[in-house]
Amino acid sequence: MWVYIKNLKDYIGKEVELRGWVWRSRSSGKIAFINMRDGTGIVQVVVEASSVDEETFKNARKLRMESSLIVRGTVKNEERAPGGVEIHAKEVIPVQIPTEDFPINKPDHSIDYLMEHRHLWLRSRKQMHILNIRDAVLKAIRKFYWENDFVQVDTPIFTGAIGESAGNLFEIDYFDYGKVYLAQTGQLYLEAACMALGRVFNLGPTFRAEKSKTRRHLIEFWMNEAEVAYFEHEDNLKLQENLVSYIVKYVLENAREHLEALNRDISKLEKIEPPFPRITYTEAVKMLQKKGYDIEWGDDFGGDEETEIAKQFDKPVFVTHYPRKAKAFYMQPDPDNPDVVLCDDLIAPEGYGEIIGASQRIHDYDLLVERLKEFNLPVESYDWYLDLRKFGSVPHSGFGLGVERTIAWIAGLEHIREAIPFPRTLYRVHP
Amino acid sequence: MWVYIKNLKDYIGKEVELRGWVWRSRSSGKIAFINMRDGTGIVQVVVEASSVDEETFKNARKLRMESSLIVRGTVKNEERAPGGVEIHAKEVIPVQIPTEDFPINKPDHSIDYLMEHRHLWLRSRKQMHILNIRDAVLKAIRKFYWENDFVQVDTPIFTGAIGESAGNLFEIDYFDYGKVYLAQTGQLYLEAACMALGRVFNLGPTFRAEKSKTRRHLIEFWMNEAEVAYFEHEDNLKLQENLVSYIVKYVLENAREHLEALNRDISKLEKIEPPFPRITYTEAVKMLQKKGYDIEWGDDFGGDEETEIAKQFDKPVFVTHYPRKAKAFYMQPDPDNPDVVLCDDLIAPEGYGEIIGASQRIHDYDLLVERLKEFNLPVESYDWYLDLRKFGSVPHSGFGLGVERTIAWIAGLEHIREAIPFPRTLYRVHP
Ligand SMILES: [Mg+2]
Ligand SMILES: [Mg+2]
Numbered sequence: 001m002w003v004y005i006k007n008l009k010d011y012i013g014k015e016v017e018l019r020g021w022v023w024r025s026r027s028s029g030k031i032a033f034i035n036m037r038d039g040t041g042i043v044q045v046v047v048e049a050s051s052v053d054e055e056t057f058k059n060a061r062k063l064r065m066e067s068s069l070i071v072r073g074t075v076k077n078e079e080r081a082p083g084g085v086e087i088h089a090k091e092v093i094p095v096q097i098p099t100e101d102f103p104i105n106k107p108d109h110s111i112d113y114l115m116e117h118r119h120l121w122l123r124s125r126k127q128m129h130i131l132n133i134r135d136a137v138l139k140a141i142r143k144f145y146w147e148n149d150f151v152q153v154d155t156p157i158f159t160g161a162i163g164e165s166a167g168n169l170f171e172i173d174y175f176d177y178g179k180v181y182l183a184q185t186g187q188l189y190l191e192a193a194c195m196a197l198g199r200v201f202n203l204g205p206t207f208r209a210e211k212s213k214t215r216r217h218l219i220e221f222w223m224n225e226a227e228v229a230y231f232e233h234e235d236n237l238k239l240q241e242n243l244v245s246y247i248v249k250y251v252l253e254n255a256r257e258h259l260e261a262l263n264r265d266i267s268k269l270e271k272i273e274p275p276f277p278r279i280t281y282t283e284a285v286k287m288l289q290k291k292g293y294d295i296e297w298g299d300d301f302g303g304d305e306e307t308e309i310a311k312q313f314d315k316p317v318f319v320t321h322y323p324r325k326a327k328a329f330y331m332q333p334d335p336d337n338p339d340v341v342l343c344d345d346l347i348a349p350e351g352y353g354e355i356i357g358a359s360q361r362i363h364d365y366d367l368l369v370e371r372l373k374e375f376n377l378p379v380e381s382y383d384w385y386l387d388l389r390k391f392g393s394v395p396h397s398g399f400g401l402g403v404e405r406t407i408a409w410i411a412g413l414e415h416i417r418e419a420i421p422f423p424r425t426l427y428r429v430h431p
Numbered sequence: 432m433w434v435y436i437k438n439l440k441d442y443i444g445k446e447v448e449l450r451g452w453v454w455r456s457r458s459s460g461k462i463a464f465i466n467m468r469d470g471t472g473i474v475q476v477v478v479e480a481s482s483v484d485e486e487t488f489k490n491a492r493k494l495r496m497e498s499s500l501i502v503r504g505t506v507k508n509e510e511r512a513p514g515g516v517e518i519h520a521k522e523v524i525p526v527q528i529p530t531e532d533f534p535i536n537k538p539d540h541s542i543d544y545l546m547e548h549r550h551l552w553l554r555s556r557k558q559m560h561i562l563n564i565r566d567a568v569l570k571a572i573r574k575f576y577w578e579n580d581f582v583q584v585d586t587p588i589f590t591g592a593i594g595e596s597a598g599n600l601f602e603i604d605y606f607d608y609g610k611v612y613l614a615q616t617g618q619l620y621l622e623a624a625c626m627a628l629g630r631v632f633n634l635g636p637t638f639r640a641e642k643s644k645t646r647r648h649l650i651e652f653w654m655n656e657a658e659v660a661y662f663e664h665e666d667n668l669k670l671q672e673n674l675v676s677y678i679v680k681y682v683l684e685n686a687r688e689h690l691e692a693l694n695r696d697i698s699k700l701e702k703i704e705p706p707f708p709r710i711t712y713t714e715a716v717k718m719l720q721k722k723g724y725d726i727e728w729g730d731d732f733g734g735d736e737e738t739e740i741a742k743q744f745d746k747p748v749f750v751t752h753y754p755r756k757a758k759a760f761y762m763q764p765d766p767d768n769p770d771v772v773l774c775d776d777l778i779a780p781e782g783y784g785e786i787i788g789a790s791q792r793i794h795d796y797d798l799l800v801e802r803l804k805e806f807n808l809p810v811e812s813y814d815w816y817l818d819l820r821k822f823g824s825v826p827h828s829g830f831g832l833g834v835e836r837t838i839a840w841i842a843g844l845e846h847i848r849e850a851i852p853f854p855r856t857l858y859r860v861h862p
Contacts, residue, residue, distance in 0.1 A: 002661075004580065004629065019660070019825070021626070021823045039582075039626075039627060039628040039629025039630070039660065040580070040628075040629055068823035095823075095825050095826075096794075096820075096825065100822075103818075103822075117818075118623075119816075119818060120822060122623060122624060122626075122627035122628075123626060123627040127627070128628065131584065131624075131627070131628060132582060134583075138583050142570075142573060146570065149435070151562060151563060151566045152569050152570075153562065154636070154653060156651060156855055156860075157651055158638075158650070158860050159860060170604075171604070172601050172613075173601075173602070174860060175642070175857055176858075177858065177860060180860050182603075189852065189862075192549075192550035192551075194470070195452070195470075195553075195554060196553035196558070196562070197559065198470025205585070205635060207589075209606075219605075220588055229450070229469075229470065230450040363527075384548075384550045384861070385550075385862075387534075387548075387551060388550065390530070390531065391533055392498055392499040392526075393499060393526070394450070394499045394526050421584045421585060421586065421624060422620055424589045427606075427608065429605060429608060430815070431623070431816075
């Protein structure tokens, strides 16, 4: 019976069939050891010349790294082994034996070489753990929204409308229609949908034609956005801290072995629970100025400033109430100070930077038109978006969470490119 | 306390606050009735002049369709009412009252008008039910893979590689790199990933620059693909029938009220369980010829032929073993007849057409190169894909499920465009 390695503990004393690949192997005279992987784990297969036929033993000895093979044998308790079991082989059937060395076989390949071989690099242990953490983060995001009665509304990628800024957009020729753009955000669509369904979220790829090469940027990345009708700034902050805490807790509970395998400092993650600290933009600027940063009220924060702010806390920190002119046109002014808006950036601890951008949205028609003009945006392109303020407009709020940045933080990765299966960066779309 | 309408049954006799929009309203002398919606349901609010102050009664009377409002009142049992409850209002607070009639207010708007107002059309009852069914289908897909130990591997949209055909691709200028294409499938990437993780799936948007205007085509649509190492043709068929049956069952159990509201014939869906009937392509051609269709062995099926095949069965039907030349280059030849391949199309009942395309993939390096040449494809573009056949190649199989076609079938929609929140068709990317 075909069994996956991660389930072997349920088959102790039984005969099973494993299907997988050679991770490492060695042999000496009358015994061969194959460390075999199948995508769910690694197990040691023991092949003794005395207990198998000659063919099987010969097969076992000629296998090299990443040969594919089928093994039939008995599952034995072996407390010294990583998964607590090993396999005593009766049959070893090679499926395909490479004629060349596996390309990913040294500890010191350059990052460019690894990226060029991403299709094979994925088989390495570290990448396997990261992809399992990614999977857990994606599950957590969905489960959070399901448990909180959100409806998934998939927002379009092709869009004639313009998001936050007209720059950094990829263009497409759309039949006879002319140019369309790849969406940088589904927010405007979620705003329409939350008026129909109350609480909505999306989760999918998004695109920025940004010439950034930092360890925090990808050209194609996944984003989760949420939007809730009748939510105001304070509700929005609570939703965000609940979501982020839920994700971290879910990963700790369901993918802890993968965090441990990456040597992630788990104690740092165990501190992540609501409420998160909050400082205003104005307080943050003052703090940075005291520390000698060359920043003035009105400037946006860069990576260094975000890291400095994050250093003050051991949880993600909300920076709220940014200057109106530093943020997008649709953000609701603070009634106590119309120079700032009811928004927040959520900055992850340990230097991982901004993982959420959020705001309450302007719900008043006249104010929204005024702001479009203030930002020199073409009011006519926002025709349908303005309709939302004409027909039963309500206060509403939402945010966007960068999925890969969240994964990079939780998994403790040095660079965001390992947080996605096939990264697209400024110079790379291959493989 | 703010409560959503769908939860009102838990608050009978209590005072609650509702936040939403006017669905319909009428008043007569001393009493006003507001049918109020909040995205989770509709409830009748009763406003009696004798039990509220003058201001509240005046407010209640001036509300028009899609006015936004907050209502405070008591939840009363009312068996004649749709949700079994109604609200006896104490306060009615208008949030915003439109100055124009709501644009979606007649039963006979043209489809083009409705599509142009999609951002508002979403608020109509039918669209709300469809979006909830979509949400349930998406949940079901994910839960199926979670319960079956698949890892989600998000495949890239930007790709230099070429999928099944070089036609129908959208092009992008990618910085200094040159042209890249929007992926039509993540299959090749999932093939790489299943060698690393065993069982993998994706779920996301995909794009076809196809000049089709049928009720089964969208330019931008969602696809779910799965790929399993060591799965052969038969395993693949079972996985597909289990997935599709799971989705239908999940929707029946979790979104039945939405199916009922759309007058879907539920008895037809209740028949959907494994095993699904199977016929070979060759049998299907013979059957069609007998019925007078002008089709020859080697031709692909069109919509009419698919509908005719589906008519013979009350479950989805697998059409298997298509001619090698009618299908993609990567499909594994049938060992019993190398003119056909180990593939299937799954055709939904009731004329909804093909919802899955599937195959076992060629795992032999030399055969794959031969097939690339047979199809006149540039072998050098498939460098990394061919690597998968050099380093521990194994038999493997997978498929792609069209999400909107599946939704259209389950919800019983006439046109696929209503199965996605913001459809992109040949002439429409707005809103
Ligand atoms: Mg920022
Ligand atoms: Mg077909």
